[in-house]
Amino acid sequence: MIDVVALTRGLVGLDTVDKAESEALKSLAPLLEGAGFTVAISEHEPGRGTLVAEWRTELDVPPLCLSGHVDTVPLGSAPWRHDPFGEIDGDRLYGRGASDMKGGVAAIVLAAIRIAAATPRRAGLRLVLTAAEETGSLGARHVARSLLGGPSGPLVIAEPTGNTVVHGHKGALWLEALATGVTAHGSMPSLGDNAIYKLARAVSRFQDHRFEDGPHPVMGSPTLNVGTIQGGLNTNSVPDRAVATVDIRTITGQHHEEVAACLARAAGPDVKLRPLVDLPPVWTDPDDAWARSVAEIVRQVTGQAGEPRAATYFTDASVLTPALGSVPTVVCGPGEAEQAHVTDEWCSVTRLAESVEIFERICADWCAV
Numbered sequence: 014m015i016d017v018v019a020l021t022r023g024l025v026g027l028d029t030v031d032k033a034e035s036e037a038l039k040s041l042a043p044l045l046e047g048a049g050f051t052v053a054i055s056e057h058e059p060g061r062g063t064l065v066a067e068w069r070t071e072l073d074v075p076p077l078c079l080s081g082h083v084d085t086v087p088l089g090s091a092p093w094r095h096d097p098f099g100e101i102d103g104d105r106l107y108g109r110g111a112s113d114m115k116g117g118v119a120a121i122v123l124a125a126i127r128i129a130a131a132t133p134r135r136a137g138l139r140l141v142l143t144a145a146e147e148t149g150s151l152g153a154r155h156v157a158r159s160l161l162g163g164p165s166g167p168l169v170i171a172e173p174t175g176n177t178v179v180h181g182h183k184g185a186l187w188l189e190a191l192a193t194g195v196t197a198h199g200s201m202p203s204l205g206d207n208a209i210y211k212l213a214r215a216v217s218r219f220q221d222h223r224f225e226d227g228p229h230p231v232m233g234s235p236t237l238n239v240g241t242i243q244g245g246l247n248t249n250s251v252p253d254r255a256v257a258t259v260d261i262r263t264i265t266g267q268h269h270e271e272v273a274a275c276l277a278r279a280a281g282p283d284v285k286l287r288p289l290v291d292l293p294p295v296w297t298d299p300d301d302a303w304a305r306s307v308a309e310i311v312r313q314v315t316g317q318a319g320e321p322r323a324a325t326y327f328t329d330a331s332v333l334t335p336a337l338g339s340v341p342t343v344v345c346g347p348g349e350a351e352q353a354h355v356t357d358e359w360c361s362v363t364r365l366a367e368s369v370e371i372f373e374r375i376c377a378d379w380c381a382v
């Protein structure tokens with residue numbers, strides 16, 4: 014059988030920078046079908062598929078769900094010293110997506126195949142391999158609507174954590190703030206209504222905004238960042254349009270409609286807010302019985318005990334966890350979090366092999382093979 018390093022390298026060799034996820038998934042589908050999985054690839058736009066693979070059982074213990082995304086971010090403008098489409102040097106497999114997160118996807122697939130070869134079993138498995146996670150979990154949203162159904166067991170997301178257990182992550186609420194006005198000649202500003210002044214007042218209120226919620230004992234406090242601002246077309250005109258984008262990272266217990274309403278009050282009546290990305294936070298109590306069993310498996314395989322942790326980045330769990338019925342969820346994968354999106358991204362070959370073993374044991378524990 015193909016090993017995890019070869020499978021990861023094969024995936025890294027396919028260019029899925031914001032496209033062509035279906036091609037990568039078609040290379041995995043025969044492996045899963047050969048192991049007895051029923052596989053469906055559903056595209057949210059041409060060439061951009063999300064794969065759902067089911068390995069069913071007659072018993073009614075709901076299936077464990079394993080998930081990862083196959084799209085990657087662009088290579089960036091800095092030149093790479095290593096081949097961005099796959100190169101092995103010592104313990105490192107270099108390439109875009111090695112850590113985030115084709116290594117995690119390869120480990121999920123191989124662990125699932127190994128478990129499917131073993132019988133008897135108590136519960137089935139479901140794999141969800143998604144498109145377009147990096148641009149707001151579009152593939153996960155697509156299958157959440159069209160393919161997921163019936164009760165589900167817990168969810169593992171194989172995003173890069175260096176094979177440690179992460180119990181959740183912040184949510185992301187991205188807002189567009191728009192101010193409009195009336196244009197006039199720049200030498201006669203009193204005849205116009207300056208949109209930049211309106212937006213600037215709102216932006217400085219955003220800077221001073223203090224969230225009442227939190228801090229969460231593990232996630233910390235919510236954050237807010239104004240990431241972009243644009244306004245005006247030329248120096249000698251009063252600008253009639255100005256727009257900013259705001260990135261809010263929320264903690265469990267915050268509801269995004271309330272956060273958006275609060276920000277709208279802070280912005281004032283001159284500025285209209287519109288959500289661009291709305292992904293809720295995800296959190297599983299580290300004392301949850303299944304989460305504890307996962308932490309123990311990870312400790313046995315890696316020798317690292319690990320404290321309860323949360324990530325600041327979001328994952329497809331923001332969509333999949335609620336779609337599956339708010340199931341217990343952990344993030345655990347072989348990539349290194351700090352390698353995500355960087356030039357000369359790499360994943361440790363040792364961690365890839367460890368990860369297959371971790372996933373295999375997590376599956377065996379749930380499916381009671």
Ligand SMILES: [Zn+2]
Binds near residue numbers: 146
């Ligand atoms: Zn990722």
